[in-house]
Amino acid sequence: MTLARGHNGLDALSRSINRPSITLAAVGLALILGALRPPFLDYLRPVGDFYVALLHICVLPFLLATIPLAVRSAMASGSAPGVIRSLSLWVLLMLAAVAAVSVVVPSLFLAYAAPDEGTIAHIGALIGRSADKIDVEFAIDARQPAAAAAGDSGIMALIPTNIFASLSANDSVRVLVFAALFGVAMVLAERRSGHSIFDALRHIQAVCALIFDWFNLLVPIGIVALIAPQIALLGPDAFTALKLFAYPFLATSALLLAAALAVSALALHARPARVFSALVKPVMLGASTRNSLICVPLALDTLESDLKVPKEPCELYLPIGVATLRIGTIPYFAIATLFIGVLMGREFSLSELGLLAFLAAGASFATIGVGGLAALAPLAIVLRPFGLSYEIAVPLMLIVDPLAEIVRTMLNVGINCMIPSLAAGRRFAASAGEGA
Amino acid sequence: MLRALFGAVAFALAIAPSTLTAAEPRDLQAIVDGQVLRVALTRFDLPAFHVRAPDGTLTGPEIDMARQIGRALGVKVEFVDSAESFDGVVDLVAAGRADIGVSKLSQTYERLKRVRFSDPYVTLRHALLFNRAAVARAAAGRPPAAVLQKFHGRLGVIGGSAYAEFARRNFPEAALVEERGWDAAVDHLIAGGVDALYRDEFEIRRVLKHRPALNVKLGSAVITDQTALLSIAICDSCTKLQEFLNYHVGRSRGAFTLQSLLDSEGTGSR
Numbered sequence: 001m002t003l004a005r006g007h008n009g010l011d012a013l014s015r016s017i018n019r020p021s022i023t024l025a026a027v028g029l030a031l032i033l034g035a036l037r038p039p040f041l042d043y044l045r046p047v048g049d050f051y052v053a054l055l056h057i058c059v060l061p062f063l064l065a066t067i068p069l070a071v072r073s074a075m076a077s078g079s080a081p082g083v084i085r086s087l088s089l090w091v092l093l094m095l096a097a098v099a100a101v102s103v104v105v106p107s108l109f110l111a112y113a114a115p116d117e118g119t120i121a122h123i124g125a126l127i128g129r130s131a132d133k134i135d136v137e138f139a140i141d142a143r144q145p146a147a148a149a150a151g152d153s154g155i156m157a158l159i160p161t162n163i164f165a166s167l168s169a170n171d172s173v174r175v176l177v178f179a180a181l182f183g184v185a186m187v188l189a190e191r192r193s194g195h196s197i198f199d200a201l202r203h204i205q206a207v208c209a210l211i212f213d214w215f216n217l218l219v220p221i222g223i224v225a226l227i228a229p230q231i232a233l234l235g236p237d238a239f240t241a242l243k244l245f246a247y248p249f250l251a252t253s254a255l256l257l258a259a260a261l262a263v264s265a266l267a268l269h270a271r272p273a274r275v276f277s278a279l280v281k282p283v284m285l286g287a288s289t290r291n292s293l294i295c296v297p298l299a300l301d302t303l304e305s306d307l308k309v310p311k312e313p314c315e316l317y318l319p320i321g322v323a324t325l326r327i328g329t330i331p332y333f334a335i336a337t338l339f340i341g342v343l344m345g346r347e348f349s350l351s352e353l354g355l356l357a358f359l360a361a362g363a364s365f366a367t368i369g370v371g372g373l374a375a376l377a378p379l380a381i382v383l384r385p386f387g388l389s390y391e392i393a394v395p396l397m398l399i400v401d402p403l404a405e406i407v408r409t410m411l412n413v414g415i416n417c418m419i420p421s422l423a424a425g426r427r428f429a430a431s432a433g434e435g436a
Numbered sequence: 437m438l439r440a441l442f443g444a445v446a447f448a449l450a451i452a453p454s455t456l457t458a459a460e461p462r463d464l465q466a467i468v469d470g471q472v473l474r475v476a477l478t479r480f481d482l483p484a485f486h487v488r489a490p491d492g493t494l495t496g497p498e499i500d501m502a503r504q505i506g507r508a509l510g511v512k513v514e515f516v517d518s519a520e521s522f523d524g525v526v527d528l529v530a531a532g533r534a535d536i537g538v539s540k541l542s543q544t545y546e547r548l549k550r551v552r553f554s555d556p557y558v559t560l561r562h563a564l565l566f567n568r569a570a571v572a573r574a575a576a577g578r579p580p581a582a583v584l585q586k587f588h589g590r591l592g593v594i595g596g597s598a599y600a601e602f603a604r605r606n607f608p609e610a611a612l613v614e615e616r617g618w619d620a621a622v623d624h625l626i627a628g629g630v631d632a633l634y635r636d637e638f639e640i641r642r643v644l645k646h647r648p649a650l651n652v653k654l655g656s657a658v659i660t661d662q663t664a665l666l667s668i669a670i671c672d673s674c675t676k677l678q679e680f681l682n683y684h685v686g687r688s689r690g691a692f693t694l695q696s697l698l699d700s701e702g703t704g705s706r
Contacts, residue, residue, distance in 0.1 A: 117649070120652055121648060123649075123651075123652055124648040124650060124651035124652045125648035125651070127648075127651035127652065128644050128645065128651045134637070134641070134656050135580070136579075136580050136581050136584060136657035137581070137657065137658045138581035138584055138657060138658075138659060138660065139585075139660045139661040140585065140606050140662055343652050344568065344652070344653070345569075384572065384576075384577040384578070384579075387569060387572040387573045387575075388572060389569075389571075389572050389655060391568070391655055392652065392655070
């Protein structure tokens with residue numbers, strides 16, 4: 001995002017503060033503090049909340065300006081169909097690859113790991129302690145009304161029937177749909193009348209980017225203030241008991257992130273170290289805020305300014321991709337299913353592993369626009385076809401969620417950043433130049 | 437001829453406890469005049485309700501309640517703890533061998549044909565303890581509640597308990613398995629001999645509280661529209677005694693709650 005900021009001093013300061021070494025040091029400090037749980041950790045929580053609130057200020061205005069501009073750019077250049085085709089192809093390939101890795105790697109890990117009696121007892125105690133001690137409630141009398149489903153579901157969840165309500169409710173998916181629709185209509189209206197507000201939108205985009213630059217000065221503080229209390233929520237006791245889930249999940253996620261960096265480097269003809277240095281900022285911002293959408297402005301800036309990825313695929317894909325492709329949820333659901341399978345003594349055949357990969361990828365779409373416990377509900381879609389208990393999974397996944405949420409967001413941001421690089425292809429990469 | 441004789445002997449043995457030792461039921465005044473309140477109990481312990489100390493002394497909230505009733509009547513209390521089953525306690529009261537029965541007794545249609553009951557001193561929701569894998573298999577992708585609501589697997593209940601009757605009414609498609617006692621029933625469930633056990637919420641939670649490792653294999657379900665009304669059994673004609681006990685239960689309302697029961701009981705089970 002090569003925006004005319006006119007703030008070279010601020011830019012230099014931001015780049016100095018957000019050096020990869022400082023970002024990683026902040027993450028390291030946060031992990032240590034989270035593990036040690038010093039008493040002052042409680043005072044860090046409000047600092048973290050304050051930082052996230054600051055980042056929220058401009059996210060939706062930024063997206064409302066960026067998406068119509070990207071749509072216009074694509075439609076004006078005539079490259080839109082090609083870019084969209086390329087993005088779609090890479091998204092499909094990426095989903096298939098992530099789903100396959102999410103099933104194969106933990107299967108290999110869990111094939112050699114069997115929980116002993118002590119671990120089973122420990123996990124059983126965790127289930128009993130963390131759930132409300134009753135798994136299911138039902139009535140014999142079928143005439144008793146079932147609980148009404150809350151909110152819209154399916155395609156209705158995408159329709160921005162009231163954009164102002166969606167904006168005030170921070171309903172990012174509906175806002176993105178509105179922005180894309182509005183962008184197309186604005187381009188067509190501009191062609192008819194010759195009038196538009198695209199210049200104004202470009203200005204709004206620049207203003208939002210400037211405000212993000214101010215807040216980016218606080219990224220290291222935000223990382224420590226947000227990650228440390230989150231890690232502290234995960235007691236070492238729970239982590240030990242759930243190592244059969246946590247270790248495969250961490251290992252698979254690390255592999256996926258490393259692969260995304262390597263593929264990006266390959267596509268951009270850049271050194272992996274350079275890609276890592278650039279992407280560590282948005283990925284760690286995702287880790288700290290646990291909100292993928294908040295990372296979009298920084299991710300766009302990183303891709304366009306630091307890695308010289310062309311603007312068009314970045315701005316066309318990243319906001320929508322980050323909001324709709326919950327990539328981190330795929331390994332999360334797949335490994336949770338394999339883990340519950342191990343606990344319940346179930347083995348998976350090769351064809352079942354294929355089905356698991358498909359279901360995990362499909363169920364990740366059911367988490368669009370939801371968070372917290374509701375985001376765990378689609379796990380039932382993956383577990384139940386294999387005769388595995390969703391009710392046992394919920395309390396266990398809630399225990400590891402403080403850590404898993406961080407990792408899921410890192411995957412969402414990191415892997416989504418890879419797609420525009422791939423879609424841009426070599427013709428753009430050639431102009432980027434090594435070491436630019 | 438021999439077969440007829442055999443049948444007659446078998447019938448006589450079957451009805452022996454209620455006919456051979458039947459006594460005249462005693463209402464309130466007869467109890468006061470006799471200066472003793474005979475209280476029927478199960479022979480086995482019911483943790484959190486009544487248990488035997490190592491020296492054989494009976495203790496627990498139901499024992500305390502019986503003694504309070506005795507004090508209120510101004511008579512001494514004598515425990516008749518020979519019942520082999522919950523229905524056995526009802527038998528003792530129905531036969532006039534005990535004045536009241538207090539062993540975590542639920543009101544049921546069948547029991548109400550033979551005895552009357554006080555107002556409930558605690559109400560517990562019905563519950564199931566089920567094998568997660570078996571229920572998930574039967575569910576075939578549906579939520580477990582869909583299977584449990586129309587349960588047609590092997591359902592264990594304690595023989596001679598109210599839940600045998602409840603199960604026939606609420607789960608008519610299930611294959612009922614009557615177990616000797618609660619410990620045996622839980623062992624049978626763990627071994628895969630039955631797919632689920634049917635009892636009250638307290639007992640289900642209690643199993644998982646004391647054996648947390650079972651949470652992995654076994655799930656728990658509460659039936660929201662079915663409750664067990666735990667009450668004192670009284671002889672069928674003893675209206676004045678029933679009125680007296682209702683007054684006592686009303687005055688001590690809140691003495692028994694699910695949480696207090698879970699918090700109070702020991703680690704034994706039956």
